[in-house]
Amino acid sequence: xxxxxxxxxxxxxxxxxxxxxxxxxxxxxxxxxxxxxxxxxxxxxxxxxxxxxxxxxxxxxxxxxxxxxxxxxxxxxxxxxxxxxxxxxxxxxxxxxxxxxxxxxxxxxxxxxxxxxxxxxxxxxxxxxxxxxxxxxxxxxxxxxxxxxxxxxxxxxxxxxxxxxxxxxxxxxxxxxxxxxxxxxxxxxxxxxxxxxxxxxxxxxxxxxxxxxxxxxxxxxxxxxxxxxxxxxxxxxxxxxxxxxxxxxxxxxxxxxxxxxxxxxxxxxxxxxxxxxxxxxxxxxxxxxxxxxxxxxxxxxxxxxxxxxxxxxxxxxxxxxxxxxxxxxxxxxxxxxxxxxxxxxxx
Amino acid sequence: xxxxxxxxxxxxxxxxxxxxxxxxxxxxxxxxxxxxxxxxxxxxxxxxxxxxxxxxxxxxxxxxxxxxxxxxxxxxxxxxxxxxxxxxxxxxxxxxxxxxxxxxxxxxxxxxxxxxxxxxxxxxxxxxxxxxxxxxxxxxxxxxxxxxxxxxxxxxxxxxxxxxxxxxxxxxxxxxxxxxxxxxxxxxxxxxxxxxxxxxxxxxxxxxxxxxxxxxxxxxxxxxxxxxxxxxxxxxxxxxxxxxxxxxxxxxxxxxxxxxxxxxxxxxxxxxxxxxxxxxxxxxxxxxxxxxxxxxxxxxx
Numbered sequence: 001x002x003x004x005x006x007x008x009x010x011x012x013x014x015x016x017x018x019x020x021x022x023x024x025x026x027x028x029x030x031x032x033x034x035x036x037x038x039x040x041x042x043x044x045x046x047x048x049x050x051x052x053x054x055x056x057x058x059x060x061x062x063x064x065x066x067x068x069x070x071x072x073x074x075x076x077x078x079x080x081x082x083x084x085x086x087x088x089x090x091x092x093x094x095x096x097x098x099x100x101x102x103x104x105x106x107x108x109x110x111x112x113x114x115x116x117x118x119x120x121x122x123x124x125x126x127x128x129x130x131x132x133x134x135x136x137x138x139x140x141x142x143x144x145x146x147x148x149x150x151x152x153x154x155x156x157x158x159x160x161x162x163x164x165x166x167x168x169x170x171x172x173x174x175x176x177x178x179x180x181x182x183x184x185x186x187x188x189x190x191x192x193x194x195x196x197x198x199x200x201x202x203x204x205x206x207x208x209x210x211x212x213x214x215x216x217x218x219x220x221x222x223x224x225x226x227x228x229x230x231x232x233x234x235x236x237x238x239x240x241x242x243x244x245x246x247x248x249x250x251x252x253x254x255x256x257x258x259x260x261x262x263x264x265x266x267x268x269x270x271x272x273x274x275x276x277x278x279x280x281x282x283x284x285x286x287x288x289x290x291x292x293x294x295x296x297x298x299x300x301x302x303x304x305x306x307x308x309x310x311x312x313x314x315x316x317x318x319x320x321x322x323x324x325x326x327x328x329x330x331x332x333x334x335x336x337x338x339x340x341x342x343x344x345x346x347x
Numbered sequence: 348x349x350x351x352x353x354x355x356x357x358x359x360x361x362x363x364x365x366x367x368x369x370x371x372x373x374x375x376x377x378x379x380x381x382x383x384x385x386x387x388x389x390x391x392x393x394x395x396x397x398x399x400x401x402x403x404x405x406x407x408x409x410x411x412x413x414x415x416x417x418x419x420x421x422x423x424x425x426x427x428x429x430x431x432x433x434x435x436x437x438x439x440x441x442x443x444x445x446x447x448x449x450x451x452x453x454x455x456x457x458x459x460x461x462x463x464x465x466x467x468x469x470x471x472x473x474x475x476x477x478x479x480x481x482x483x484x485x486x487x488x489x490x491x492x493x494x495x496x497x498x499x500x501x502x503x504x505x506x507x508x509x510x511x512x513x514x515x516x517x518x519x520x521x522x523x524x525x526x527x528x529x530x531x532x533x534x535x536x537x538x539x540x541x542x543x544x545x546x547x548x549x550x551x552x553x554x555x556x557x558x559x560x561x562x563x564x565x566x567x568x569x570x571x572x573x574x575x576x577x578x579x580x581x582x583x584x585x586x587x588x589x590x591x592x593x594x595x596x597x598x599x600x601x602x603x604x605x606x607x608x609x610x611x612x613x614x615x616x617x618x619x620x621x622x623x624x625x626x627x628x629x630x631x632x633x634x635x636x637x638x639x640x641x642x643x644x645x646x647x648x
Contacts, residue, residue, distance in 0.1 A: 110453035
């Protein structure tokens with residue numbers, strides 16, 4: 001059974017191998033360049049805040065618009081695309097194509113039970129999918145760790161042009177072990193679509209639609225509930241005022257900036273005593289051009305800053321629970337497929 | 348499992364697709380050691396019956412057993428049954444040699460010598476992709492896979508329907524050799540009686556999702572008579588005659604009569620009947636009247 005699974009999977013595995021190798025070459029050929037930029041900027045071991053800020057400025061300026069930035073976004077796109085490709089090209093055809101061409105009837109007439117037939121295939125393709133995703137994540141991590149270090153420094157030491165934290169909604173899914181969970185889940189979704197629909201192309205389309213919905217909706221709707229975020233309310237301080245929104249002379253909202261290095265800030269508001277987002281008449285000082293006067297007038301309103309966030313220290317806890325959730329879905333789907341196939345609904 | 352267990356035994360077997368019954372009230376017991384032909388027009392339910400027998404489908408009602416076991420119930424059962432599905436599916440991207448490897452890896456009882464010998468005798472290039480084989484070669488490859496796993500029963504679903512006459516003859520030739528060599532029971536379906544006539548010694552006729560007649564070919568031939576005589580009223584015929592079919596012209600009636608005792612009736616000519624005519628009578632009769640209930644209703648009026 002292992003022989004047949006491998007023989008059938010070989011072409012797809014070859015394609016995956018080529019993509020991985022191609023990316024590895026691209027990352028290797030540019031990775032040393034990024035590392036050099038980082039070291040040459042003087043950021044590692046910079047003596048004081050001033051020198052560090054300068055080094056950071058140099059580093060982020062070098063990166064912006066460079067080939068490195070392009071490679072970084074390309075890798076991110078590939079990591080997000082990987083589950084879709086795995087689901088559509090490995091998962092969906094696994095049963096659907098054999099149902100379509102009739103070879104299922106050949107495979108199931110051998111002396112191998114249907115559950116074993118499916119489990120061997122699912123184990124082989126599913127584990128390979130997870131390994132591929134893990135490798136992608138690891139390669140990108142090795143390549144971009146200097147950028148993440150700089151980003152960590154930047155977020156800890158005041159505003160800078162380089163905002164890159166591994167907890168941010170966009171980047172969280174491209175590093176750590178989360179991609180492994182996505183890959184397993186995507187494969188299982190494809191498999192289930194194939195088992196239910198029994199035709200390759202419609203199964204692929206459904207797989208892509210489901211994955212797009214889940215993977216896009218997840219960060220906004222689910223991730224922040226995996227571990228309840230931390231809520232803090234403190235007196236609004238001047239440096240945390242990031243901007244004002246004034247419409248006419250009637251309404252003003254205060255935008256605030258959180259002081260939470262490396263955290264994923266889910267919401268951050270200036271609130272009144274009742275805890276509701278502040279919205280009111282702008283103080284007169286803010287209608288003129290006096291910045292300091294305006295700040296003073298706002299502080300005089302007695303506002304508070306309410307932040308809800310996932311602190312940087314929760315990175316691995318969040319990675320673990322997100323990956324765990326996806327793996328659980330994947331196992332449940334694969335199990336359901338095995339049960340369904342065992343009940344002989346296909347022919 | 349005892350050798351006496353019937354090759355195929357069904358009781359009240361039925362399979363329903365959505366609202367349509369593909370097979371109904373099928374009760375059958377095919378003893379071991381026969382080459383059984385399952386005959387019926389297209390859409391009669393032959394494929395459904397065979398898929399139920401190999402466990403690719405689950406019955407809606409009734410039971411089905413093959414060699415006394417639940418179809419595809421476990422891997423021992425799977426090893427006992429060689430199956431060649433309709434249109435003889437093979438993996439288009441895999442070579443002939445790959446298919447033999449597949450057989451070897453997926454069947455504990457695989458007989459590599461038999462497989463290789465057959466491929467050599469068929470003059471198939473082991474490196475050839477199955478997708479590039481002719482229909483006849485593909486059927487032979489599928490049959491080779493089914494035989495080399497050394498099953499106790501071989502179930503073939505219209506294996507020769509899409510083959511040209513020459514390939515058809517070769518396929519049946521091989522099948523006969525193999526059956527003799529390996530002491531196999533065979534159940535094969537076809538909508539062509541002439542194909543089955545040469546190799547089958549047991550016959551099941553399936554029309555409109557129902558079994559019309561089943562039995563050993565010799566017995567069937569010995570108990571069916573073609574009776575020709577002056578035009579007569581069916582009601583006036585002897586009571587122990589079971590009229591399978593009747594056709595009347597202005598002056599003459601031709602009847603197919605089933606009777607366990609010899610048919611002797613003054614004024615009538617009684618002839619033995621060939622297998623093909625026998626089957627065709629059942630097919631045309633079932634096709635003409637539709638359901639039996641309908642016929643009874645007409646008779647009452």
